[in-house]
Amino acid sequence: MNNSQNDPGEFGLIDWMRQREGISRSRWTKLGIGDDCAILQPDRGSDLLVTTDMLMDGRHFRLQQDGPRAVGYKAMGVNLSDIAAMAGVPRAAVVAVALPRAHATELAQGLYAGMHELAGQFEVDLVGGDTNAWDGPLVISVTLFGEATERGAVRRAGAMPGDVILVTGTLGGSLFAGRHLRPEPRVALALAMHQVVPIHAMIDISDGLSSDLGHILAESGGLGAVLDESAIPIHSDAYDMSRKDGMCALDHALNDGEDFELCLVIAARDAARLLADPPAPAVLYRVGVVTERPGLRLRGADGHERPLVSMGFDHFRTVEDPP
């Protein structure tokens, strides 16, 4: 970790952060920015959650169009979403950046502003980082630390046949109007739900519902699921996208990535309770059930089931490809 730069006239993301992060928001922070390592003091006996996500220009954002602040916001947001998916409490983050040389200072400050916005909202300390300049495109990598609650971290494994599948918001078309840049990490909602009912399994929808639910089913011992076609909550962006590309809105909702809603699996009786009295301001949708029979199926209004091929977010697609 290189927390200082030789030339203070050059980009100073880390120094800049250090000045602004003097007041600690998290009780974990013993030593923040400015040494070879940060020092954290996790609560005694608590489980430490760790997640890392890297965003690259042209892959996860378009710097020219989106601007550095949006990039910093997204970089922090996608990591917060991973902590939410374990029903954890975010505490602290470190950030590493490769800045295009020409606008390094300006970019660093914009990135910081975006990260800071979410860090403040979620009481996360930025405790360290590594700043580099190069001739390549912007790359930012955030690693976030959180804490599991006394009820434990919720994993992908744990779904059981007969369990109900819920999602926390409408899905699809996140690329259409830039919603993929503004994740709203469901940290508070996950914690609230986890207090009320045992969550068997959970994941955040980054690759698309069909893919991410597929991860839960695979990790839970090779189970399957039936999704109700009429119950899939479709975001208005998915309809807009549909009008643009001719693919049906439902498919966008099932397969588009970067919604950053949660997909959770709970016992049927708990689902009934939760849907009857959801933690405010949650909007919860019951989208289907887990089955012993492997594979994903989609049940139409007529009751017929057809196999659902998990398309998911294409990790090789770039945001610069036309949708």
Place this chain on the structure above:
Amino acid sequence: MNNSQNDPGEFGLIDWMRQREGISRSRWTKLGIGDDCAILQPDRGSDLLVTTDMLMDGRHFRLQQDGPRAVGYKAMGVNLSDIAAMAGVPRAAVVAVALPRAHATELAQGLYAGMHELAGQFEVDLVGGDTNAWDGPLVISVTLFGEATERGAVRRAGAMPGDVILVTGTLGGSLFAGRHLRPEPRVALALAMHQVVPIHAMIDISDGLSSDLGHILAESGGLGAVLDESAIPIHSDAYDMSRKDGMCALDHALNDGEDFELCLVIAARDAARLLADPPAPAVLYRVGVVTERPGLRLRGADGHERPLVSMGFDHFRTVEDPP
């Protein structure tokens, strides 16, 4: 954190790691690769050390020439060196990569092999990661977690006037023959020294002795130092570099970066003890003393002192620039 890929035929650094990291080396690891977050269980009441370093093609390595295994090795090594600089015990790591699309699988496996070599040696678990492909150059970002011992983490702040400055090896010319790719993290040595004497301040030499010692002096309240010209241990690579570029070998030893030796500051009486009986197989060099008077000075064989301008590693230089 995206621990799984949709298409197993594509690059599978994370899946590959998951298969190979099934056996945990660290008692901290509760849940490794394969979920939204890793779960670690730090020892009760221990301080958690966190460091992150990002390496980019053309800046910290030349992929074409060095190969992916060397890159993985260096990425893990520079982070281990930061843990060593706090006199900590490394425990676990996460890694995020941006892989050039054309050779993603091959690169991922090479990177992993390099990381694994050091991870095994230092009993570090690779507990998570994020794998991406793009059209840009290779970028790798490792975040490493460690534990401070009961004697506490050693910081940059803490040097006092009259303290003696030691370094753990010869310096300079690390770029000449590729030594910058093979850091030997001084973890065991730092722990052994910290058991024997109180270390007031410590840093790893990544930017060059003059710069990195400068960080210690600045963080310790604006102190200064006098270095003995004849006592600076010069690596044979610095002489080779000198023959090539005409700059004197001493300047290479004082200013080149990426030696990854430790620079430590301890009380004079402790230095005498440590130098008389260094923890095997340490080689320790006494290079100077800390002064109340600010600024770095170099004392020649004739006893005259001259100001030492901290040149340090140029964060804007690339390894592709001719040395």
